[in-house]
Amino acid sequence: CNRWSRGLGDVYKRQDVLELAGCSEVLRLEERLGQSFARRTIGGDAQAHPIGRFDDVVIAEAMTRRTPLVGKTLRECEVTRRVGVTAVGVWERGIFEPALPDVLIHDNTVLLLAGSQEAVDRYNEQFRSYSVSGAPVVILGGGRVGRATGRALAKRGLDYRIVEILPERVRKLDPEKYVLGDAADLDVLKRAGILEAPTVIVTTHDDDLNVYLTIYCRRLRADIQIISRATRERIVGTLHRAGADIVMSYASIGASSLMNLLRRGRILMVTEGLDVFRVNVPAALVNKRIADSSIRERTGCNVVAISTAEGKRIVPGPEQVMPADAQLVLIGSIEAEEQFLEVFGANGVQV
Numbered sequence: 001c002n003r004w005s006r007g008l009g010d011v012y013k014r015q016d017v018l019e020l021a022g023c024s025e026v027l028r029l030e031e032r033l034g035q036s037f038a039r040r041t042i043g044g045d046a047q048a049h050p051i052g053r054f055d056d057v058v059i060a061e062a063m064t065r066r067t068p069l070v071g072k073t074l075r076e077c078e079v080t081r082r083v084g085v086t087a088v089g090v091w092e093r094g095i096f097e098p099a100l101p102d103v104l105i106h107d108n109t110v111l112l113l114a115g116s117q118e119a120v121d122r123y124n125e126q127f128r129s130y131s132v133s134g135a136p137v138v139i140l141g142g143g144r145v146g147r148a149t150g151r152a153l154a155k156r157g158l159d160y161r162i163v164e165i166l167p168e169r170v171r172k173l174d175p176e177k178y179v180l181g182d183a184a185d186l187d188v189l190k191r192a193g194i195l196e197a198p199t200v201i202v203t204t205h206d207d208d209l210n211v212y213l214t215i216y217c218r219r220l221r222a223d224i225q226i227i228s229r230a231t232r233e234r235i236v237g238t239l240h241r242a243g244a245d246i247v248m249s250y251a252s253i254g255a256s257s258l259m260n261l262l263r264r265g266r267i268l269m270v271t272e273g274l275d276v277f278r279v280n281v282p283a284a285l286v287n288k289r290i291a292d293s294s295i296r297e298r299t300g301c302n303v304v305a306i307s308t309a310e311g312k313r314i315v316p317g318p319e320q321v322m323p324a325d326a327q328l329v330l331i332g333s334i335e336a337e338e339q340f341l342e343v344f345g346a347n348g349v350q351v
Helices: 011-020 029-039 078-083 117-127 144-155 187-192 209-221 233-242 252-264 295-299 332-343
Strands: 004-006 025-027 046-054 058-062 086-092 093-100 110-115 138-139 160-164 179-182 198-201 225-230 248-249 267-273 274-278 302-308 311-314 327-333
Touching: 004 327, 025 209, 029 046, 029 144, 029 225, 029 248, 046 117, 046 274, 058 117, 078 117, 086 302, 093 327, 110 117, 110 302, 138 144, 144 160, 160 187, 179 187, 187 209, 198 209, 209 225, 209 233, 233 248, 274 332, 295 302, 327 332
Parallel strands: 004 025, 138 160, 138 198, 160 179, 198 225, 225 248
Antiparallel strands: 046 058, 058 110, 086 093, 086 110, 267 274, 274 327, 302 311, 302 327
16 A cells, blocks of 8 residues: 655665665655745745646646736736636635635735646746746745755745754754844844845744744735644634734644545645635536636635546636536635535545
8 A cells, every 4th residue: 555654863774774674755844944945035036936736737836926916807908818828716815715706816825726737837937027026935944844945935036044043953044145143133134135025934843933034024024925734723814813924833734745645536635725626517507607616606616627527628718518428627625626516416535
C-alpha cells in the first residue's frame, strides 16, 4: 500500500529515511507553506500563479493590487472573458466568495482563476507589466518555514530579507538576505526595509508572537500586505482581526496536500473546504445551456470544463449545451458541492 508521512526535524535527512522506509510520498509542509506564502505575495507582479491542476484545467491565483481590475465588479472584468480564463471565486482577507457578477474587486483581492494553460499564459501577457514594488519582501522568522518562503520567493524572482534573532538559523544564508535581531525592535525592522516593503510575512511557530507582530506591523504600515502563519487552526480568526490580510496554517496546508494525494484524479482540494470535482451531467441538466441552468446561482458551484466523447471544453461559455453523455468539472465549497447534488439529483454522481 502507499504510505505518506510528514517529515520533521532535520527535514532533508528525515525525508531520505522515510523514503527508504517505504513511504511513497513525504509531505514537507514547511516547503508547501513557503510556496503558498510566495504565491500570495503582491511584490513583483500581478500574474496568475498555478496552484493546482485537474486534468487539463489549471487553477491559479492572481493578485489584483494596483491593476485596472480594482474597483470593478467581476461582470465588468472583460479581460478574463477575452483571454479565456474565468474567475471562479475571490479571496478577501482569508474568506472565499463565489464568483458572483456583482462581487467588487478591491486592492487586496486575490482572484481564483480556472482555464487552460494557454489561457493562463494569455492572462499573464495582459498583466505582466503591472509591477507592484521592487523593494524586498520582509520575512519575520528564519526557521524552516521562513527559509522555505525565501527560497520560494527567489524562484519567483523576488528579493527578500529574513529577520531572525538566532544566528545559527541563518548562518548558511547570503548575508545580504537576512538581518540579525529581534523582529519586535523597530530599528531592526527598519534595517530590513519594513517602511518600503510591499509585503511582510510572519512565519514563526509561536502563535502569540505572530499575533503581536501582526498588530505591530499593521500599526507601522496601514498599507502593507501582511501574510501570517497560524500553527493552531483556532488562531486564524484572531490573526485576521489583528490585521493580517492572509493567514495560512499547517492544518489547512496539510489537509489539502493529504486529501489531494488520497483522491488524486477524482477531486482536487484547492484549499481546505474548496474542491474541484467531476460529476456526470444530471438528468435535470441534460441538453440545457449553462446560461439556463442557474448552477452558480442555485448551488454556488462554477462549471470550469465539460468532457464529452469528442473532447473537453475548458471554461465553456454560457451558450454551451450539456449533453447526456458528458461530465462536468465543477469548483465549489463542500457545502456548494452538497447543494449541487441535492438540487440536481443523485444521478449527478462524482466520478
